[in-house]
Amino acid sequence: MEPVALPLGRPREERADAARNRAHLIDVARQMVEELGADKVTMDGLAERAGLGKGTVFRRFGTRAGIFHALLDEEEKHFQQRVMSGPPPLGPGAPAVERLVAFGRARLDFLLEHTVLARASLDTGQPVPVNDSPSLFHVQMLLGEARPDAAASGTLALQLVAALEGPILLYLQASDDPGAPDPGAVGHDLIASWQVLVESVCQG
């Protein structure tokens, strides 16, 4: 959606403006979530507090869920960095099976730590986006190291990501229910059974 060819000088300025606006909106949105809670953050409220037009906020985020998606995206970048170049076992340097176990634990912790953002960023008009999960890349790579025979078709990695993220995302969507179990307990059990799953598959 960036302009492809415009007179020199002006486009670069506009792109810099857009980047500044984005960073500013993200900062203001983060403050608003901390101060008011995600429930109280609206497109209009964000525009007003950021001193920007509603059109700018709308173009940037599309929907209210888009605001939280952008905030989660910033956190996601830090998470990806820990996997790509942080210390082992999450980062490179440990055996693939240990990295897979660490990855699941860190991913579940990440989603539980950012419960509010993760829930608010789930657009209930959309299916749970497992196929687009950035986890698929890492799981496929690590599984390819640990069990190249079983990883070849790609569907085993897809199934493992669904196993890792499906239950927690559904839990987050449903956790408004009065009977929903405690997130800490759910996380603890999911991490333990993820370890069983991964160790079984990698040793199989």
Next chain:
Amino acid sequence: MEPVALPLGRPREERADAARNRAHLIDVARQMVEELGADKVTMDGLAERAGLGKGTVFRRFGTRAGIFHALLDEEEKHFQQRVMSGPPPLGPGAPAVERLVAFGRARLDFLLEHTVLARASLDTGQPVPVNDSPSLFHVQMLLGEARPDAAASGTLALQLVAALEGPILLYLQASDDPGAPDPGAVGHDLIASWQVLVESVCQG
């Protein structure tokens, strides 16, 4: 939503009427799907062809997706029966690990065979309903036999069901995309990696 206490005579008649209406609506809806395709089945069209009021159809199914959900439910009953009392390895009598493998294969075949109904019954305003999956009961039971230590918390069964049904449901939701892969090939790969997953976990 059944009446709790009404004068004798009349309620029983009404319930019998309701059951007849339901069976009639299901029959007509099935005919319409076969003749016209699911895309062409509407609440109004179904009411007209069934010779019933729109209100009756609306009360029975709630939404258009509800029609297909009810049709799939009928097929689901046959599937559940095969698991509960059909021949092994899907039915009772085979070792748990073989039954789990057979269950995954049969379940994926079932969802692929009923692709049209399964897709039409997914209300895109709702999350993919893995938690409510009737599969959870069977997988938990069989896993409890094969690996009682790992099955205790219940989250491993939840993860396995997410692994089994998550990718195929997402595939069915996305299979309108022109670049979507062939369902037969997807099914074949998913069945193979489900077998790897289950055999690994049960032997672990």
